[in-house]
Amino acid sequence: MSSDSTTSSTSTDDPANGNPDPNPNHSIEDQLASTSLTDHGDQRTPSNQENRNGVDYASASEGSAGSDQREIENSVEQVPAEVAEEEVRRSSDAAGGLTEVEEELNKGGSGRRSVVWMRTNSEVEVDGPSSPSSSGYAGERGSSASSGGASGIDEVVEDEIQEARNDSVDAVLDSQASWVPGKRHVDEDDASISWRKRKKHFFILSHSGKPIYSRYGDEHKLAGFSATLQAIISFVENGGDRVKLVRAGKHQVVFLVKGPIYLVCISCTEEPFESLRGQLELIYGQMILILTKSVNRCFEKNPKFDMTPLLGGTDVVFSSLIHSFSWNPATFLHAYTCLPLAYAIRQAAGAVLQDVADSGVLFAILMCKHKVVSLVGAQKASLHPDDMLLLANFVMSSESFRTSESFSPICLPRYNPMAFLYAYVHYFDVDTYLMLLTTSSDAFYHLKDCRIRIEMVLLKSNVLSEIQRSLVDGGMRVEDLPIDLLPRSGTFPHLGQHRLPTDSPETFRELPVGVGGPAGLWHFIYRSIFLDQYVSSEFSAPISSPKQQKRLYRAYQKLYASMHDRGIGPHKTQFRRDENYVLLCWVTQDFELYAAFDPLADKALAIKTCNRVCQWVKDVENEIFLLGASPFSW
Amino acid sequence: MPSRRRTLLKVIILGDSGVGKTSLMNQYVNKKFSNQYKATIGADFLTKEVQFEDRLFTLQIWDTAGQERFQSLGVAFYRGADCCVLVYDVNSMKSFDNLNNWREEFLIQASPSDPENFPFVVIGNKIDVDGGNSRVVSEKKARAWCASKGNIPYFETSAKEGINVEEAFQCIAKNALKTGEEEEIYLPDTIDVATNSQPRSAGCEC
Secondary structure: OOOOOOOOOOOOOOHHHHOOOOOHHHOHHHHHHOOOOOOOOEOOOOOOOOOOOOEEEEEEOOOOOOEEEEEEOOOOOOOOOOOOOOOEOOOOOOOOOOOOOHHHHHHHHHHOOEEEEEEOOHHHHHHOOOOOOOOOOOOOOOOOOOOOOOOOHHHHHHHHHHHHHHHHHHHHHHHHOOOOOOOEOOOOOOOOHHHHHOOEEEEEEEOOOOEEEEOEOOOOOOHHHHHHHHHHHHHHHHOOOOOOEEEEOOEEEEEEEEOOEEEEEEEOOOOOHHHHHHHHHHHHHHHHHHHOOOHHHHHHHOOOOOOHHHHOOOHHHHHHHHHHOOOOOHHHHOOEEEOOOOHHHHHHHHHHHHHHHOOOOOEEEEEEOOEEEEEEEOOOOOOOHHHHHHHHHHHHHOOHHHHOOEEEEEOOOOOOOOEEEEEEEEEOOOOEEEEEEEOOOOOHHHHHHHHHHHHHHHHHOOHHHHHHHHHHHOOOOHHHOOOOOOOOOOOOOOOOOOOOOOOOOOOOOOOOOOOOOHHHEEEEEEEEOOOOEEEEOOOOOOOOOHHHHHHHHHHHHHHHHHHOOOOOOOOOEEEEEOOOOEEEEEEOOOEEEEEEEOOOOOHHHHHHHHHHHHHHHHHOHHHHOOOOOOOOOO | OOOOOOEEEEEEEEOOOOOOHHHHHHHHHHOOOOOOOOOOOOEEEEEEEEEEOOEEEEEEEEEEOOOHHHHHHHHHHHOOOOEEEEEEEOOOHHHHHOHHHHHHHHHHHHOOOOHHHOOEEEEEEOOOHHHHOOOOOOHHHHHHHHHHOOOOOEEEOEOOOOEOHHHHHHHHHHHHHHHHOOOOOOOOEEOOOOOOOOOOOOOOOO
């Protein structure tokens, strides 16, 4: 593999490449110069479509063993008729990677690319008799007794049309309105057309086919469906094999077997298989957090063991986790994020937590919503970001934690899935809460004393008020991206200004405040690999509605999956353009940067802007990351 | 995860092909009968909610295929069953003789913790055929077999006429519930930091 010996300019339409870079170690341009490329680029154009179909492309290049498959997610409303442009350049070379050279793509790509078009018509699936009942009896659909008399075909069709309308309205409401905790559509079962049309189902069941959890519908009414899932999984297992994924038109059915617990996701959201599987892993982790893996022993002794009573009242924990799959990037980044705070303030919080940890507390965590203020672990104890996510979700979604100080057994699946810890949870205010984890089941009063001590210090050093202020001020904004590249003193430009909170999942900004950052930068996520932390910019126009935010996260998620694909990756850089965004991803040993730009953004400028973002993050890292006392260092 | 405690019972229906397993289930769940025979492929699943002694519970009924080529599905299907229903055709001696095989096969595959007391229910179906004139298995003979296998409850039904079907399933539910009553004790450990070296990789052991 020969090294590209040209200067940093490899693209004729890229004026920025000639620019001097003050930070040569951390620039994409620099990588450009020393890059050896094994690019198998492809460029595709989705054609006009009458239906809002998912379009899958599979392109294979003969140059490398890896084939490259991705999808363009068409917008729900309509597919623009104009040609969308997508450029992807990848390098699996460890020396570094680089993106984009349009000309090369065009001439080099055409000869060594086979594009496969797969179309699925959504109508076909909806109407298809996918009843789990194979008896052939008309009328019943392998399900509950409630389906009364035999319904004629006319009736059914009319039903479907009606339901379809309801569903589309519902879908809009679902994404626009603020999220209501708890389970919805309990009245549905697998015979309801509305149930069948839901875009993403999650199921937990036991290895005997007994339902444990379903995102939509009543678990007991879905007993027949659950049995069908078990039959499929066990049948494949009997043959000494394992079923991981079934594709049926637009739908993916993803299976995850965890001993006696089976988890299934049925989705037509076009999320990558890896993402859906990761979500099932988190759901399983959430269950372990509540019960530990010792439930497995119950199944060993008694295969007909019914787990549902043990999980009583935890519906809301699971639905809140599933909801977070569409707004919380921690669910696919496997990193946590911190509330931005002045270094001294975070230090003050850390110091008092450290005191407590020295007195026999395993972990002391101070959080504000889903963001970490500070956290401290006892010697050698380390906390995995996924455990933090699941713990925070458990605490935030359970209303009872808010109203009183609580002491609850919890299990950290990545720390030790077999056994319980005990969590003392106390809310200082509506958003800020303290979690003290211990191994001792009778430590309540000790932890209560600890909390009182911590609270005194936090009040005295203004930590709690600073937390509130940070909530109001928000985090990094693309509009504030420094234009000059001089290192700055680590403060936010807007610190002290009054701003509305925008980052909470419940309250999204209503009115567009700006038009994004320089060079059409709309949003970014920066993940520090060493710290296991990420920082993401506040949402800014035009990514203002929850629906757009969800779509952007899905796009990031897809990008993340493709960057980390074991088959064809890992990759260093990726640049892609479609009708919604320009997405740029850059992965180094130290960090991963995901950035979204205006679809018409200039490539060279976008790359330059990414360098600025990285520099900016470095400049303010004292405030946005928890540094030093890292219990995350393995 | 409903707040109100409900019990789910897995009921397996076994028996030779054509004895009327699917018809029984459909009569019970949907109050319907079809004269047309359609072989079950693999298994069918139906759900029925039942009220019993002021408690609500759900029967998850596994209607299996009687043909021998589906027997390989055994372990997967039988695991965790709360009750097993053995069905034969009173007009077919062979289907009655095979009850023994079905029962034994079930006990081997499902390997319940207490095979002696595992709840079975035996149903002799199709008593309506030819006004009972073509009947070859006498009630006495059937009851004797049931008694020899630990007093298995016995019912004679007609899925077509809906005779005794409700009663049979009431008994099935009652028996399934009986064994479901013994609660499994769920006793998780607490981490002992002193002795327990925490497992580093969090992968599953499966």
